[in-house]
Amino acid sequence: MRDGPDISRIANLVGDPARANMLTALMDGGALTASELALEAGVTAQTASSHLGKLMEGGLLSLAAQGRHRYYSLAGPQVAAMLESITGVAAAVGPKRTRPGPREAVMREARICYDHLAGEHAVAMLDGFLARGVLVADGDEIRLSKSGPSHFAAVGIDTEAFRKQRRPICRACLDWSVRRSHLAGALGAAILDKIIAEKWARREAESRAIVFSPKGKMAFEKAFLA
Incomplete structure (x- = not known):
């Protein structure tokens, strides 16, 4: 295995159509709930939760809680x-x-x-x-x-x-x-x-x-x- 960052892991995260739609929906710098991102991706709430978990684990999203709501946004300008x-x-x-x-x-x-x-x-x-x-x-x-x-x-x-x-x-x-x-x-x-x-x-x-x-x-x- 070559030294250096593993770009295949990031490419795999972004390459899924549903996850790509979620990430694109956050390109305006705003934050959306899991339900809103599920609509953007055209998937069920359960499937969206799985995708969001992978994006969080991969460091592409950040999460903020406000009251009962949880809002997802891009992890930063580099993303x-x-x-x-x-x-x-x-x-x-x-x-x-x-x-x-x-x-x-x-x-x-x-x-x-x-x-x-x-x-x-x-x-x-x-x-x-x-x-x-x-x-x-x-x-x-x-x-x-x-x-x-x-x-x-x-x-x-x-x-x-x-x-x-x-x-x-x-x-x-x-x-x-x-x-x-x-x-x-x-x-x-x-x-x-x-x-x-x-x-x-x-x-x-x-x-x-x-x-x-x-x-x-x-x-x-x-x-x-x-």
Whole structure:
């Protein structure tokens, strides 16, 4: 047996269709009950319980209790990044699942990826940050430039506060629909928080899609793309 992480164990956990549906349902960074995840997976409550037990044992989910209810969520952004990357491979090589309605086009434009913005707008935003020197790419790593903190402070985001957090300030996350990177990490999460707080965009019901209003899109572009 070769040394190193056993990727086959994780692949087996994610590879089951029911478990994959459960994990995908949690990609918006929220938490769901076992009953809600059973509906997402299209399985019985007993089968869902078995799947959730395996995902918990495998370290892909975390569990929180609130009163009589137990809520499951992804174990962290690293799990979300893995799922986003797998989705990109699935989109590239297929086969693809077809669903009615226009959601796919909306999802490609802007969506939630765990706790940050993904899609065409997010990729364009990261490209702009790099082109203007607000962020700097160092190989596969992304970091704030010297002018970065003042740039984000001007739009109400205090990057100095991120240094107290254990998570990376900036991290590249491979976007499944554009197949290039968007911005994750503490900064990516703060930008999505600002978009929602300013009401520039709303989350589409029962979807991860983020829909900008015309004025909101202009404000977003002025703040993060100009």
